[in-house]
Amino acid sequence: MAGNVELLGSVLGRAKEENRAALVGYLPAGFPTVDAGVQAVIAMAEGGCDLVEVGLPHSDPVLDGPVIQTADDIALRGGVRIADVLRTVREAHAATGVPVLCMTYWNPVDRYGPERFAAELAEAGGAGCILPDLPIEESEVWRKAAEQHGLATVFVVAPSSRDERLARITAAGSGFVYAASLMGVTGTRESVGEQAQDLVRRTRATTALPVCVGLGVSNPEQAAEVAQFADGVIVGSAFVKRLLDAPDLEAGLAGVRTLAGELAEGVRRRT
Template identity: 85%
Template sequence: MSGNIKLLSDTLAAAKAEGRSPLIAYLPAGFPTVDGGIDAVKAAFDGGADVVEVGLPHSDPVLDGPVIQTADDIALRGGVKIADVLRTVREAHGATGKPVLVMTYWNPIDRYGIERFAAELAEAGGAGCILPDLPVEESEVWRKAAEQHGLATVFVVAPSSRDDRLAKITAAGTGFVYAASLMGVTGTRESVGAQAQDLVRRTRATTELPVCVGLGVSNADQAAEVAGFADGVIVGSAFVKRMLDAPDAEAGLAGVRALAGELAEGVRRRA
């Protein structure tokens, strides 16, 4: 295991050794500005996040709910480019020494150049990529480039995934498995529900990789609930909403830091 995939694996293992789930935060690059997005990632780490996923804003974010779509739209209207996403990774990882992944739809990487993106992400200190819309059957070229550069390839599984499909997806992935807690788009929910627990159980039966749950977690109680059965708790929309609802940038950063602290307490408490 080489590159920052080792940092990612070591971070997840260290949280497990403490008897808790790691907290994984998601924040889009370029929102509210490129510099503001970098500060937001640092704030999430300051508050207690173990890992951060940096979103690569996309014009057709089919899996994202209205909160993240709004942030992506602000970032794209601000002119965010892949170079800015890579700069976000470089500066956030460089300032904290903690694992930073990129979460992106496949089309931007394909257009940018697969080998080029993998090489530049690794050079920036990135730990890997989460690729929610890349079918495993079409992923070999990316996976080879990622392996060559020491990057994790994280695939997404859903409650609708059959057991044979789960096995195929988890066999191809590295780093961890992203378990989408429910069918539908990202966003906060009243309850994360039993679907997620069943999905974690079925996914674990196919892999030794940590199984981390995202979609719908927004507060410490939900984080504690998910930490009771998952190997990691992923939170995105709730962080973005704190920034969208804030009266100014400083208040937004304070909101991110505070939410990370609340969630970090939740994953340590469990339900």
Template identity: 80%
Template sequence: MAGTAHLHGSQAPAHHDVPANPAVPADATGRAHLLTSVLAQARSEGRAALVGYLPAGFPTVEGGIAACTALLESGCDVVEVGLPHSDPVLDGPVIQTADDIALRGGVRIADVLRTVREAHAATGAPVLVMTYWNPVDRYGPERFAAELAAAGGAGCILPDLPVEESDAWRKSAEHHGLATVFVVAPSSRDARLAKITAAGSGFVYAASLMGVTGTRESVGREAADLVARTRAVTDLPVCVGLGVSTRAQAAQVADFADGVIVGSAFVKALLAHPDDADAGLAAVRALATDLAEGVRGS
């Protein structure tokens, strides 16, 4: 998902309401501390973290769980689980296609939370949800935060939630031990960067290019400048996304960022094998391994 802060108009609601509120343990807390620890460990090793993204329910709910787990087993330090949306205006055509497949398959918020729960349980790694605000608002921010924490989630990335309207969500997230990751873009002025990063936690998602998500032949010279400007106003790790799809690009971004975020390239790897789940998993494992070697300089 892209991070142009001005694109926060009302979104078409996603079709994943669940009829019942599952029991949430009273002592359920999220894993924001785990996210912080993993990013700090990567920094202590003198490298950037590798953050992978895949939508829940793609190509199926079970297949999505397997794919997210495969990313974490093959070199990704963190995984973002996308909550598919019926009008993903900030996403490029690759992720739009995956979202459409997931929605046509009947994915629901319960499936997104299950994906978080099972990927985290299988690996012990931090798992976040990346979502537009509308589905969370409809579901109930407190309910969503409580259930995400109960699933072992580390936090939530909300690219279209304006900081000025985020107080209620951030209070719920903090109460349940979840990080709230905001997105900054090259168009963000320094004063805006300071305001956004002061409200966020976990890390800052720096969109390396203006526009929608998707792989690019070049990650763009704007990215390094955005990271430098963001670091000038916050001590949070700065992770760069949008456009990274190769080992060389991952190594390039790792030279100046705290984390490298890859999404569309993983989705493409699965889309390339629509009728062979094993081949799709092998493809994402191979790509994750290659990208991990890139961020590690090996």
């Protein structure tokens, strides 16, 4: 099953060769419905995302903002299950060929069984898993299962992470590093951008893995700005919002596809 990880590496490597950042799109599975969610993830990839993250909706998504929390709530009320998440991964990868990762909190995976989840995610064509709340000190069981099934394990770093901690996190991870920061929430956009840039610089000092930044990017200009210093630009809430604000599914899918195209142009632009 090593091909899934190799595909992830080749896609990120190709973006680097093209002297640009990769565009990473995120949507939770089961939103607005399971079937429509599959269509939306496919539209995101067809529109221009180099790789996609499929979220496993959680009842207490403490690290997500209100837009994604709303989408998670809709998915959970619709009865989404892990089987639906795996189906979304499978169908999106089969339809587009892009690497598909699952982003999930640890509790659902722990309850499902880490070995079982890794095996089924790999069987579905998944390239890896992003686990924002799993401490590296408690991650050995998962990492062994992931490695056995050819899955990347992506950990999250934050501006508050000290250099020594960054080195420990990046040494434990694979695929890429998810650098989490904030844009337009506290302070000025310039100062937050500088904070994210500093985090990427410090993270790169510890690893050869690509560093992808999730910053609340919502438009091509912000994507171009972040692409100046990151290996990948991660966009989630802006895609969710296109679906939430659309009058119907057809308009929502068109909005997702259009936004992906605009952001793809952004990451190819030098400001």
